[in-house]
Amino acid sequence: MCRLFCVFSAASLFLTSCQSSTRNDAPKTVDEANPIQIVVTTSMIADLAAVIGAPFVDVKGLMGPNVDPHLYKASEGDVRLMTGADLVLYSGLHLEGKMVDIFEQMEQRGQKVYALTNALAPEDLRESALFVGNHDPHVWFDVTLWAKVAKRVGELLIEYDPSHAEQYTANLEAYLLQLEELNSWIYTEIERIPENRRVLVTSHDAFGYFGRRYGMEVRGLQGLSTASEAGTADVQNLATFVADRKIPSMFVEASISPRGIEAVLAAVRDRGFEVQIGGTLYGDALGSPGTNADSYLGMVRENVRLIADGLIGEQ
Numbered sequence: 001m002c003r004l005f006c007v008f009s010a011a012s013l014f015l016t017s018c019q020s021s022t023r024n025d026a027p028k029t030v031d032e033a034n035p036i037q038i039v040v041t042t043s044m045i046a047d048l049a050a051v052i053g054a055p056f057v058d059v060k061g062l063m064g065p066n067v068d069p070h071l072y073k074a075s076e077g078d079v080r081l082m083t084g085a086d087l088v089l090y091s092g093l094h095l096e097g098k099m100v101d102i103f104e105q106m107e108q109r110g111q112k113v114y115a116l117t118n119a120l121a122p123e124d125l126r127e128s129a130l131f132v133g134n135h136d137p138h139v140w141f142d143v144t145l146w147a148k149v150a151k152r153v154g155e156l157l158i159e160y161d162p163s164h165a166e167q168y169t170a171n172l173e174a175y176l177l178q179l180e181e182l183n184s185w186i187y188t189e190i191e192r193i194p195e196n197r198r199v200l201v202t203s204h205d206a207f208g209y210f211g212r213r214y215g216m217e218v219r220g221l222q223g224l225s226t227a228s229e230a231g232t233a234d235v236q237n238l239a240t241f242v243a244d245r246k247i248p249s250m251f252v253e254a255s256i257s258p259r260g261i262e263a264v265l266a267a268v269r270d271r272g273f274e275v276q277i278g279g280t281l282y283g284d285a286l287g288s289p290g291t292n293a294d295s296y297l298g299m300v301r302e303n304v305r306l307i308a309d310g311l312i313g314e315q
Protein backbone atom coordinates (compact mmCIF):
# COMPACT_ATOMS: atom_id res chain seq x y z
CA MET A 1 0.00 0.00 0.00
CA CYS A 2 2.86 2.33 0.86
CA ARG A 3 4.38 1.64 -2.52
CA LEU A 4 1.14 2.54 -4.28
CA PHE A 5 0.86 5.72 -2.26
CA CYS A 6 4.45 6.73 -2.98
CA VAL A 7 4.03 6.21 -6.71
CA PHE A 8 0.84 8.24 -6.62
CA SER A 9 2.54 11.07 -4.72
CA ALA A 10 5.47 11.15 -7.11
CA ALA A 11 3.10 11.38 -10.07
CA SER A 12 1.11 14.18 -8.40
CA LEU A 13 4.28 16.09 -7.69
CA PHE A 14 5.44 15.81 -11.29
CA LEU A 15 2.09 16.96 -12.61
CA THR A 16 1.85 19.86 -10.15
CA SER A 17 5.25 21.05 -11.24
CA CYS A 18 4.01 21.14 -14.81
CA GLN A 19 0.77 22.98 -14.12
CA SER A 20 2.25 26.35 -14.99
CA SER A 21 2.48 25.37 -18.65
CA THR A 22 -0.95 26.22 -20.04
CA ARG A 23 -2.42 23.92 -22.63
CA ASN A 24 -3.79 25.28 -25.84
CA ASP A 25 -6.54 22.86 -26.84
CA ALA A 26 -7.54 24.63 -30.05
CA PRO A 27 -6.55 22.38 -32.97
CA LYS A 28 -3.30 23.62 -34.43
CA THR A 29 -2.47 23.92 -38.09
CA VAL A 30 -0.31 20.92 -38.93
CA ASP A 31 2.25 20.91 -41.70
CA GLU A 32 5.78 19.60 -42.14
CA ALA A 33 7.22 22.61 -40.34
CA ASN A 34 4.66 22.27 -37.52
CA PRO A 35 4.28 18.53 -37.04
CA ILE A 36 2.02 16.90 -34.46
CA GLN A 37 4.10 16.45 -31.31
CA ILE A 38 3.64 12.84 -30.23
CA VAL A 39 5.18 11.30 -27.13
CA VAL A 40 5.00 7.52 -26.82
CA THR A 41 6.25 4.91 -24.38
CA THR A 42 7.69 1.88 -26.22
CA SER A 43 9.92 1.79 -29.28
CA MET A 44 7.35 -0.37 -31.15
CA ILE A 45 4.77 2.41 -30.79
CA ALA A 46 7.34 5.07 -31.75
CA ASP A 47 7.99 3.16 -34.98
CA LEU A 48 4.27 2.78 -35.71
CA ALA A 49 3.42 6.44 -35.10
CA ALA A 50 6.33 7.62 -37.25
CA VAL A 51 5.35 5.32 -40.15
CA ILE A 52 1.62 6.15 -40.16
CA GLY A 53 2.09 9.86 -39.43
CA ALA A 54 4.92 10.69 -41.86
CA PRO A 55 5.79 13.42 -42.65
CA PHE A 56 3.48 15.35 -40.30
CA VAL A 57 4.54 13.96 -36.92
CA ASP A 58 7.44 14.45 -34.57
CA VAL A 59 7.61 11.32 -32.40
CA LYS A 60 9.53 11.11 -29.16
CA GLY A 61 9.83 7.71 -27.49
CA LEU A 62 10.44 7.58 -23.75
CA MET A 63 11.74 4.00 -23.68
CA GLY A 64 14.74 3.46 -25.90
CA PRO A 65 16.08 0.25 -27.46
CA ASN A 66 16.32 -2.76 -25.15
CA VAL A 67 14.46 -1.01 -22.30
CA ASP A 68 12.14 -3.10 -20.10
CA PRO A 69 8.71 -1.36 -19.99
CA HIS A 70 7.48 -3.34 -16.96
CA LEU A 71 10.09 -1.71 -14.75
CA TYR A 72 10.35 1.69 -16.42
CA LYS A 73 9.67 4.69 -14.18
CA ALA A 74 8.91 8.05 -15.79
CA SER A 75 11.39 10.79 -14.94
CA GLU A 76 10.34 14.36 -14.30
CA GLY A 77 11.64 15.15 -17.80
CA ASP A 78 9.41 12.43 -19.29
CA VAL A 79 6.35 13.89 -17.58
CA ARG A 80 7.24 17.36 -18.86
CA LEU A 81 7.55 15.95 -22.40
CA MET A 82 4.17 14.22 -22.15
CA THR A 83 2.48 17.31 -20.72
CA GLY A 84 3.75 19.40 -23.61
CA ALA A 85 2.75 16.87 -26.29
CA ASP A 86 -0.24 17.08 -28.64
CA LEU A 87 -0.83 13.33 -28.31
CA VAL A 88 0.48 10.76 -25.85
CA LEU A 89 0.29 7.13 -26.98
CA TYR A 90 1.01 4.14 -24.77
CA SER A 91 0.48 0.41 -25.00
CA GLY A 92 -1.71 -0.25 -21.94
CA LEU A 93 -2.93 -3.48 -20.26
CA HIS A 94 -0.44 -2.57 -17.51
CA LEU A 95 2.59 -3.07 -19.76
CA GLU A 96 3.87 0.26 -18.46
CA GLY A 97 3.10 -0.91 -14.93
CA LYS A 98 4.87 1.95 -13.11
CA MET A 99 3.24 4.72 -15.17
CA VAL A 100 -0.46 3.92 -14.78
CA ASP A 101 -1.18 6.70 -12.26
CA ILE A 102 0.53 9.31 -14.43
CA PHE A 103 -1.60 8.40 -17.48
CA GLU A 104 -4.78 8.49 -15.41
CA GLN A 105 -3.99 11.91 -14.01
CA MET A 106 -3.12 13.32 -17.41
CA GLU A 107 -6.38 12.02 -18.82
CA GLN A 108 -8.30 13.63 -15.97
CA ARG A 109 -6.62 16.92 -16.81
CA GLY A 110 -7.97 16.72 -20.35
CA GLN A 111 -4.75 15.70 -22.06
CA LYS A 112 -5.05 13.53 -25.20
CA VAL A 113 -3.66 10.28 -23.77
CA TYR A 114 -4.51 6.97 -25.45
CA ALA A 115 -3.89 3.32 -24.56
CA LEU A 116 -3.60 1.75 -28.01
CA THR A 117 -4.57 -1.75 -26.89
CA ASN A 118 -8.06 -0.36 -26.19
CA ALA A 119 -8.54 -0.89 -29.93
CA LEU A 120 -8.57 -4.66 -29.35
CA ALA A 121 -11.72 -6.66 -28.66
CA PRO A 122 -12.01 -8.72 -25.45
CA GLU A 123 -11.75 -11.94 -27.48
CA ASP A 124 -8.42 -10.73 -28.92
CA LEU A 125 -6.84 -10.71 -25.48
CA ARG A 126 -5.20 -13.52 -23.54
CA GLU A 127 -6.06 -13.91 -19.89
CA SER A 128 -3.17 -13.58 -17.49
CA ALA A 129 -2.79 -16.59 -15.23
CA LEU A 130 -0.82 -14.44 -12.81
CA PHE A 131 -3.24 -11.62 -12.20
CA VAL A 132 -6.91 -12.54 -12.27
CA GLY A 133 -8.88 -10.06 -14.38
CA ASN A 134 -5.75 -8.74 -16.12
CA HIS A 135 -4.66 -9.53 -19.65
CA ASP A 136 -1.35 -10.36 -21.24
CA PRO A 137 -0.02 -7.00 -22.53
CA HIS A 138 2.41 -8.38 -25.19
CA VAL A 139 -0.02 -8.05 -28.12
CA TRP A 140 2.55 -6.95 -30.75
CA PHE A 141 3.81 -10.48 -31.48
CA ASP A 142 0.49 -11.37 -33.11
CA VAL A 143 0.88 -9.36 -36.30
CA THR A 144 -2.89 -9.33 -36.91
CA LEU A 145 -3.40 -7.62 -33.54
CA TRP A 146 -0.66 -5.11 -34.30
CA ALA A 147 -2.51 -4.32 -37.54
CA LYS A 148 -5.56 -3.37 -35.43
CA VAL A 149 -3.35 -1.15 -33.29
CA ALA A 150 -1.97 0.45 -36.48
CA LYS A 151 -5.53 1.24 -37.61
CA ARG A 152 -6.20 2.88 -34.25
CA VAL A 153 -3.12 5.09 -34.67
CA GLY A 154 -4.45 6.08 -38.11
CA GLU A 155 -7.85 7.01 -36.61
CA LEU A 156 -6.26 9.08 -33.86
CA LEU A 157 -4.10 11.00 -36.33
CA ILE A 158 -7.06 11.72 -38.60
CA GLU A 159 -9.14 12.80 -35.62
CA TYR A 160 -6.41 15.21 -34.54
CA ASP A 161 -5.48 16.46 -38.01
CA PRO A 162 -8.28 15.81 -40.54
CA SER A 163 -6.55 18.04 -43.08
CA HIS A 164 -4.03 15.26 -43.84
CA ALA A 165 -6.45 12.34 -43.64
CA GLU A 166 -5.59 11.20 -47.15
CA GLN A 167 -1.87 10.95 -46.34
CA TYR A 168 -2.46 9.04 -43.09
CA THR A 169 -4.85 6.65 -44.83
CA ALA A 170 -2.36 6.01 -47.64
CA ASN A 171 0.47 5.38 -45.12
CA LEU A 172 -1.75 3.04 -43.15
CA GLU A 173 -2.87 1.04 -46.17
CA ALA A 174 0.70 0.60 -47.39
CA TYR A 175 1.79 -0.52 -43.93
CA LEU A 176 -1.11 -2.96 -43.53
CA LEU A 177 0.04 -4.68 -46.72
CA GLN A 178 3.53 -5.07 -45.25
CA LEU A 179 2.03 -6.50 -42.06
CA GLU A 180 -0.03 -8.98 -44.06
CA GLU A 181 3.07 -10.12 -45.91
CA LEU A 182 4.97 -10.49 -42.64
CA ASN A 183 2.12 -12.50 -41.14
CA SER A 184 2.11 -15.05 -43.98
CA TRP A 185 5.91 -15.30 -43.93
CA ILE A 186 5.84 -16.20 -40.21
CA TYR A 187 3.46 -19.12 -40.86
CA THR A 188 5.79 -20.42 -43.59
CA GLU A 189 8.83 -20.22 -41.30
CA ILE A 190 7.16 -21.90 -38.33
CA GLU A 191 5.94 -24.74 -40.55
CA ARG A 192 9.60 -25.55 -41.28
CA ILE A 193 10.07 -26.56 -37.62
CA PRO A 194 9.22 -30.23 -36.85
CA GLU A 195 5.86 -30.18 -35.07
CA ASN A 196 7.11 -31.70 -31.79
CA ARG A 197 9.75 -28.96 -31.54
CA ARG A 198 7.42 -26.00 -31.91
CA VAL A 199 8.13 -24.93 -28.35
CA LEU A 200 9.50 -21.53 -27.45
CA VAL A 201 11.35 -21.37 -24.12
CA THR A 202 12.27 -17.79 -23.13
CA SER A 203 13.10 -15.50 -20.22
CA HIS A 204 9.56 -14.23 -19.67
CA ASP A 205 6.12 -14.74 -21.17
CA ALA A 206 6.36 -12.13 -23.93
CA PHE A 207 5.41 -14.59 -26.67
CA GLY A 208 2.00 -15.89 -25.64
CA TYR A 209 0.18 -14.11 -28.47
CA PHE A 210 2.87 -15.26 -30.90
CA GLY A 211 2.35 -18.86 -29.80
CA ARG A 212 -1.44 -18.63 -30.03
CA ARG A 213 -1.41 -17.15 -33.55
CA TYR A 214 1.38 -19.21 -35.15
CA GLY A 215 0.92 -22.52 -33.35
CA MET A 216 3.78 -22.70 -30.87
CA GLU A 217 3.79 -23.78 -27.25
CA VAL A 218 5.40 -21.06 -25.12
CA ARG A 219 7.18 -21.48 -21.79
CA GLY A 220 8.48 -18.34 -20.08
CA LEU A 221 10.65 -18.57 -16.99
CA GLN A 222 9.49 -15.36 -15.36
CA GLY A 223 5.79 -15.01 -16.09
CA LEU A 224 4.11 -12.12 -17.82
CA SER A 225 5.93 -9.33 -16.04
CA THR A 226 9.63 -9.09 -15.26
CA ALA A 227 8.80 -7.46 -11.91
CA SER A 228 9.06 -10.76 -9.99
CA GLU A 229 12.08 -13.02 -10.27
CA ALA A 230 11.88 -16.72 -11.03
CA GLY A 231 12.57 -19.07 -8.11
CA THR A 232 14.62 -22.27 -7.95
CA ALA A 233 11.51 -24.42 -8.42
CA ASP A 234 10.64 -22.55 -11.64
CA VAL A 235 14.17 -23.18 -12.96
CA GLN A 236 14.03 -26.91 -12.09
CA ASN A 237 10.53 -27.39 -13.55
CA LEU A 238 11.47 -25.70 -16.80
CA ALA A 239 14.71 -27.72 -16.99
CA THR A 240 12.80 -30.99 -16.59
CA PHE A 241 10.38 -29.92 -19.32
CA VAL A 242 13.19 -29.01 -21.77
CA ALA A 243 15.14 -32.22 -21.10
CA ASP A 244 12.03 -34.47 -21.35
CA ARG A 245 10.84 -32.88 -24.57
CA LYS A 246 14.40 -32.66 -26.01
CA ILE A 247 13.97 -29.02 -27.02
CA PRO A 248 17.23 -28.14 -28.86
CA SER A 249 17.27 -24.38 -28.13
CA MET A 250 16.09 -21.87 -25.55
CA PHE A 251 16.16 -18.11 -26.01
CA VAL A 252 17.16 -15.09 -23.95
CA GLU A 253 15.64 -11.63 -24.40
CA ALA A 254 17.39 -8.38 -25.16
CA SER A 255 15.67 -6.33 -22.45
CA ILE A 256 16.09 -8.93 -19.68
CA SER A 257 19.11 -10.34 -17.84
CA PRO A 258 20.07 -13.77 -19.30
CA ARG A 259 20.87 -15.20 -15.84
CA GLY A 260 17.57 -17.03 -15.42
CA ILE A 261 17.81 -18.90 -18.71
CA GLU A 262 21.50 -19.62 -18.06
CA ALA A 263 20.47 -21.30 -14.80
CA VAL A 264 17.94 -23.41 -16.72
CA LEU A 265 20.65 -24.29 -19.25
CA ALA A 266 22.93 -25.60 -16.49
CA ALA A 267 20.03 -27.56 -14.92
CA VAL A 268 19.11 -29.14 -18.28
CA ARG A 269 22.72 -30.19 -18.88
CA ASP A 270 22.74 -31.71 -15.36
CA ARG A 271 19.92 -33.91 -16.63
CA GLY A 272 22.19 -35.12 -19.44
CA PHE A 273 20.56 -33.24 -22.31
CA GLU A 274 22.59 -30.83 -24.44
CA VAL A 275 20.42 -27.73 -24.94
CA GLN A 276 21.71 -24.52 -26.59
CA ILE A 277 20.93 -20.85 -26.23
CA GLY A 278 19.41 -20.18 -29.67
CA GLY A 279 20.12 -16.47 -29.45
CA THR A 280 18.69 -13.23 -28.12
CA LEU A 281 15.09 -12.43 -29.02
CA TYR A 282 13.62 -8.96 -29.01
CA GLY A 283 10.80 -9.08 -26.47
CA ASP A 284 9.53 -5.79 -25.15
CA ALA A 285 11.65 -3.31 -27.14
CA LEU A 286 13.15 -2.85 -30.61
CA GLY A 287 16.87 -3.20 -31.22
CA SER A 288 19.31 -0.28 -31.44
CA PRO A 289 19.19 2.04 -34.48
CA GLY A 290 21.18 0.59 -37.37
CA THR A 291 20.52 -3.03 -36.41
CA ASN A 292 18.15 -5.32 -38.35
CA ALA A 293 15.68 -5.03 -35.48
CA ASP A 294 15.36 -1.24 -35.35
CA SER A 295 11.81 -1.34 -36.76
CA TYR A 296 8.80 -3.45 -35.81
CA LEU A 297 8.95 -5.37 -39.11
CA GLY A 298 12.67 -6.02 -38.63
CA MET A 299 12.26 -7.04 -35.00
CA VAL A 300 9.65 -9.68 -35.80
CA ARG A 301 11.67 -11.00 -38.75
CA GLU A 302 14.83 -11.29 -36.62
CA ASN A 303 12.95 -13.18 -33.91
CA VAL A 304 11.31 -15.60 -36.31
CA ARG A 305 14.61 -16.32 -38.10
CA LEU A 306 16.31 -17.11 -34.78
CA ILE A 307 13.42 -19.26 -33.57
CA ALA A 308 13.25 -21.27 -36.79
CA ASP A 309 17.04 -21.73 -37.02
CA GLY A 310 17.31 -22.70 -33.34
CA LEU A 311 14.50 -25.23 -33.37
CA ILE A 312 14.90 -26.90 -36.76
CA GLY A 313 18.27 -28.32 -35.68
CA GLU A 314 19.33 -31.72 -37.04
CA GLN A 315 16.47 -33.54 -38.69
Ligand SMILES: [Zn+2]
Residues within 6 Å of the ligand: 070, 138, 204, 205, 206, 224, 225, 226, 283, 284
Ligand atom coordinates in the same frame (compact mmCIF):
# COMPACT_ATOMS: atom_id res chain seq x y z
ZN1 LIG B 1 7.16 -8.18 -21.06
